[in-house]
Amino acid sequence: MxxxxxxxxxxxxxxxxxxxxxxxxxxxxxxxxxxxxPGLALTQRAAIGTTLDVDVPAGRDWAVYTSLRTWRAAGCQVWDADGREIVLRPDITQQRVIGRPTWYPQGSFRLDRGQSLTVRCEGPPGQFAVGRSVGLGHxxxxxxxxxxxxxxxxxxxxxxxxxxxxxxxxxxxxxxxx
Missing domain, CATH: 1.10.287 (Helix Hairpins)
Structure with missing residues (x-):
């Protein structure tokens, strides 16, 4: 005791x-x-109006982000290795990604297999990048x-x-x- x-x-x-x-x-x-x-992971970036080639593994949600604050201010398109367009889904649960610059989601997609993608965004001056989708769960x-x-x-x-x-x-x- x-x-x-x-x-x-x-x-x-x-x-x-x-x-x-x-x-x-x-x-x-x-x-x-x-x-x-997530912001530090967005290492491959390009200026809006140019094309970016990225390798993306399968099995998770991916998103296209831009440095433009307005949602869908840039028109972004994604094509797979065979040249087929991957439609970006509007995902209202996606969150902006803090970094330099702050990244705003333009849409997300999911792949069945890892592959090289070609991404192009058109719109006002800024940057775009492809990275893991940061949603409500995160x-x-x-x-x-x-x-x-x-x-x-x-x-x-x-x-x-x-x-x-x-x-x-x-x-x-x-x-x-x-």
């Missing part, structure tokens, strides 16, 4: 609080990767990880404060008794 005079519970609280704060920092880094990762994941991180940080901070207050009270009581 642990007595009230035993300093171990205070140390344990302090240790757990610091571990939780460390976990919160890791979760904050995960949120940063979720927010900035947004919810980012918000969920951020919320869990905030709760873990709050719990860790409370434990550190409680442990520090208990330690201060004990050291003050120990000094008064001497």
């Amino acid at each position: 642990i007595s009230a005079a035993d300093p171990a519970p205070g140390r344990t609280l302090l240790r757990v609080g610091w571990v939780l704060l460390g976990a919160a920092v890791l979760l904050a880094l995960a949120v940063a990767v979720l927010v900035l990762g 947004l919810l994941l980012t918000l969920g990880v951020g919320l869990v991180g905030a709760l873990v940080a709050l719990a860790g901070l409370i434990l550190v404060i409680v442990a520090a207050a208990r330690g201060g009270r004990r050291s003050g009581a120990g000094q008064a008794g001497s």
